[in-house]
Amino acid sequence: MAILPPLPDDPLVVEVTDFAARHKLADRYRELDRNPAFPREEYRAMGRAGLLGLGTSTALGGRGLSLPQVGLALFHLVYRSGTVFGKLSIQPEFSSVLADHGSPELVEEWFRPMVRGDKVVGNQITEPGAGSDAQGMTLSATREGEGYVLTGEKSEVALCLDADAAIVYGRVPSEDPRGKVTAFLVPQDLAGITRDPSSGDLGERWQRRGLVTYDHVRVPLRYRLGEEGMGFEYLRTELTHDRALLAAIYLGAAYTSWEATVDYARQRTVFGKPLARQEAVSFSLAQDFARLSADWLYTLDALSRLERGEDAAAEAALVKWVAVEDGLRAIDHAIQFHGGRGYSQDLPHEQRWRDVRAGGIAHGPSEIMLVVAAHELRTRQTPAPPR
Numbered sequence: 001m002a003i004l005p006p007l008p009d010d011p012l013v014v015e016v017t018d019f020a021a022r023h024k025l026a027d028r029y030r031e032l033d034r035n036p037a038f039p040r041e042e043y044r045a046m047g048r049a050g051l052l053g054l055g056t057s058t059a060l061g062g063r064g065l066s067l068p069q070v071g072l073a074l075f076h077l078v079y080r081s082g083t084v085f086g087k088l089s090i091q092p093e094f095s096s097v098l099a100d101h102g103s104p105e106l107v108e109e110w111f112r113p114m115v116r117g118d119k120v121v122g123n124q125i126t127e128p129g130a131g132s133d134a135q136g137m138t139l140s141a142t143r144e145g146e147g148y149v150l151t152g153e154k155s156e157v158a159l160c161l162d163a164d165a166a167i168v169y170g171r172v173p174s175e176d177p178r179g180k181v182t183a184f185l186v187p188q189d190l191a192g193i194t195r196d197p198s199s200g201d202l203g204e205r206w207q208r209r210g211l212v213t214y215d216h217v218r219v220p221l222r223y224r225l226g227e228e229g230m231g232f233e234y235l236r237t238e239l240t241h242d243r244a245l246l247a248a249i250y251l252g253a254a255y256t257s258w259e260a261t262v263d264y265a266r267q268r269t270v271f272g273k274p275l276a277r278q279e280a281v282s283f284s285l286a287q288d289f290a291r292l293s294a295d296w297l298y299t300l301d302a303l304s305r306l307e308r309g310e311d312a313a314a315e316a317a318l319v320k321w322v323a324v325e326d327g328l329r330a331i332d333h334a335i336q337f338h339g340g341r342g343y344s345q346d347l348p349h350e351q352r353w354r355d356v357r358a359g360g361i362a363h364g365p366s367e368i369m370l371v372v373a374a375h376e377l378r379t380r381q382t383p384a385p386p387r
């Protein structure tokens with residue numbers, strides 16, 4: 001399988017490339033930075049075109065593609081548009097806890113409409129006192145009558161203003177003094193919920209992050225996802241898949257900047273010869289190409305392992321880590337080699353840098369990716385060599 005652009009004959013790549021061109025997504029990407037808002041219209045169009053939930057089973061209204069195919073589609077969609085649309089595309093994957101552990105009625109009511117682009121579901125894990133160490137969360141979910149009462153705060157959350165519902169993790173009191181982490185689907189218009197957007201972000205501004213406060217919010221029993229006390233296990237599985245898919249998004253963004261810089265360096269003359277013939281520039285671009293290509297193959301490997309059902313939590317954490325590190329370096333070179341204009345908002349490289357930079361914190365900071373990988377690799381059972 002050819003993997004890097006140009007890929008003229010891959011039907012999936014052609015499909016996302018055409019969609020991006022038809023809906024002028026590259027322009028929209030720039031506009032959403034200036035006027036941050038959830039792009040409902042494009043989200044709906046993506047849903048109608050089958051571009052939301054590419055990896056979601058056909059039984060749930062998705063396309064049922066394998067994870068490496070989803071990664072390929074994301075890479076090329078982002079390459080032709082921007083990180084925003086890759087992240088929209090995997091909103092259903094971000095909500096796999098709902099798909100996998102919600103009741104059939106809940107899935108019908110919320111998950112399927114999300115895959116069609118009609119509903120938006122966020123994820124609320126982080127709290128003011130618990131981010132990297134998510135196990136430290138304290139939002140309480142107390143059983144009362146035919147449901148639970150949620151009290152506490154969720155901070156830094158994306159789609160704070162735009163999510164119609166969110167998957168919220170809280171602690172149900174138990175013999176363990178910390179309580180049992182449990183997942184709930186919570187419609188965001190329930191009484192007792194307050195949503196306060198933050199003052200604005202460095203990048204990914206369309207996500208409009210903020211603080212959500214739960215003041216004795218009554219959530220019906222049927223909105224619990226799976227078993228009490230299993231929330232963290234469900235979340236861990238989902239985060240692993242999310243991280244590997246996010247790597248494809250960050251690499252797609254970085255590759256766009258790399259390619260534009262190669263084109264520019266061929267045309268721009270400095271000291272009597274093309275910029276591309278200055279070794280300081282051409283060597284950096286060659287190194288970036290090597291890193292991005294290697295990271296992309298590594299990402300496809302991680303996605304293939306996950307597709308086969310292997311435990312690839314380490315690989316998923318590491319591909320997100322390298323994609324962000326190498327992606328940021330490549331985009332930084334794009335800013336640098338475009339000179340004064342590279343630093344300006346006339347060109348999209350600075351926006352891309354800011355957006356990919358989010359990947360060093362969201363879905364677990366880079367240090368936590370190394371903590372996860374180190375733990376997994378330390379404890380992994382090495383298969384015995386074949387006799």
Ligand SMILES: Cc1cc2nc3c(=O)[nH]c(=O)nc-3n(C[C@H](O)[C@H](O)[C@H](O)COP(=O)(O)OP(=O)(O)OC[C@H]3O[C@@H](n4cnc5c(N)ncnc54)[C@H](O)[C@@H]3O)c2cc1C
Nearest residue numbers: 123124125126131132156157158358361362363364365367
């Ligand atoms: C763009 C974006 C979108 C987000 N969307 C969501 C969302 O939708 N839902 C949600 O729940 N949360 C979301 N978050 C929050 C994100 O998950 C947290 O910010 C992240 O987990 C870090 O938690 P924290 O902010 O509390 O930082 P802390 O946990 O206080 O950590 C601060 C820093 O310390 C370092 N650090 C932490 N632990 C270690 C360690 N063990 N070893 C070495 N260094 C360490 C890291 O550099 C880390 O960035 C989002 C964040 C961003 C930036």
